[in-house]
Amino acid sequence: MKTLYLDCAAGISGDMTIGALLDLGLPLEVLQDGLDRLGLPPGSFRISLEKTSRLGITATHFVVDAPDQHHHRHYSDIKGLIAASGLTDAVKALSQKIFLRLAQAEAAVHGVPLDKVHFHEVGAIDSIVDIVGTVIGLDYLGVATVISSPLPFGSGWVDTAHGRLPVPAPATAELFKGLQVTPDSVPGEWVTPTGAAIVAALATACGPAPAMTMAAIGCGAGTKKCEQRPNLLRAFLGETAGDQEQILVMETHLDDMNPEILGFLMDRLFEAGALDVALAPLQMKKNRPGTRLTVIADRTRLDELARLVLTESTAIGVRYYPVERITLERSLESCSTSLGPVRVKRVRLPDGRSRVYPEFEECRRLAIERGMALLDVYRLVENEAAERP
Incomplete structure (x- = not known):
């Protein structure tokens, strides 16, 4: 799988x-052609x-x-x-x-509905070009997965359309949620709202570089000149x-919770987008039997799922940590x-072979309709589906 790791x-x-x-090899002509498809006024920008x-x-x-940007x-x-x-x-879709993500951050900062979000710097033509151009480049290079390093927190002040604001700027700080950030000894704003939005929206992970077979390295220069480190x-x-x-x-x-409610909570968590939910027995303080609730989720679901756990259970806190x-x-x-159409999950192995996993509800239905053992239905579907490429 073609992967792009951003060293930020x-x-x-x-x-x-x-x-x-x-x-990395994106031709400027390809970028220009894609940006021309945006339908911006002729002559409104040059790259x-x-x-x-x-x-x-x-x-x-x-x-x-x-030069003649409309900033609002x-x-x-x-x-x-x-x-x-x-x-x-x-x-x-990616643009x-x-x-x-930018609009959601601005809405949270300013306390306005999404449709009322008013972009200033990010509404300028150069920012629109940066965001859409990034996606055009990823598409041209065939990138399937983006992974980012932790982002420098920054420090100091930055001048914006709203006045002088602390670094990270409020929208950038909102976009940092769910991402790994690291203290930075070099003062200044090093992550812009546009940069943070690109990582927040596109990166499937934010941490160390993955194990990969390296093909190429590209370096993009920032505008600032910095003596402490290369601004790249x-x-x-x-x-x-x-x-x-x-x-x-x-x-x-x-x-201290009625176990009947745990099943309801599990259903609610799945409905809210949890990737997996598990309940495990454990012995707690004072030798009381208890339950460990574990939820696996995309980092963007943290707030919603934590709210559900704290609302629908007797928990007074939730631990969370990132994993790869x-x-x-x-x-x-x-x-x-031979039993009719059946939905299956086909998993592709690293060596190109595939495995087939029949969907439980489909097999259950067929077992009841045909008067067969569920295990026999599973085996039949597995064997017949596996024969197909």
Whole structure:
């Protein structure tokens, strides 16, 4: 699986990301053609690249020249612009995903509904170009998975349309939720809202570099000159064995709760997007029997799932921590069998072979309808589905 690892030791911004993708081989002409499909007014922007150096390291600096920018756009305006564009559906979907994360952060900071979010700097043409251009680059390079290093927290102050604000800027800080951040000894704003949104929306994990077969390295230069470290975003492109991502494990111990309610809580957690929920018996203080509730979830679901646990149980706290996992490529498909069509999960192994797992409810239904043993139905479906490529 083609994987892009973003080394954000010196931060990340939109222009640094595109610079790194250009350095990896994205042709400027392909980028220009894709951006032209946005339908922005003719002549409203020009893009260029220049080879530069940061503390002796060669890098690509991406430049957007948009002198007559309109700095104030609502989220709905940008959403409509992308939807009406001539971009591919895949590029549209990922671009919308990044802008949605930005809009959610701004809505939380300013306490307004999503449709009322008013972009300032991020509504400018150069920021729109940075976000959509990033997705065009990922699509061209065939990137399937994005993983990011921890992001530098930054310090000091930054001037914005709202005035002078502390670093990280409020929207950036909101986007940091669920991501790993690290203290930074170099003052300044090193992660922009656009850069944080790219990581928050696209990265499946935020942590160490994955095990991968390296193919290419691209360096995107930031605009700031810094003597303490090279102001670069390094992007490592390579192949990984499986789909690597970072998820959260949430836990709490319960010893004073009616066990009948635990089943209801489990159902609610699955409905809210938990990847898995488990209940395990344990012996707690004062020799009281208790239950460990474990929830596995995407990091974006933390707030909603924690609220459910604290509302629907007697827990007064929830522990959570990030973990890495590698998953195999899988698909849900319908297979024709001698018992009729049956849905199965097909899992692709690293060596190219596949395994088939029949869906329980389908097999249960067939066992009842045909008067067969459930185990016999499982075996028949497995054998017949496995014979298909």
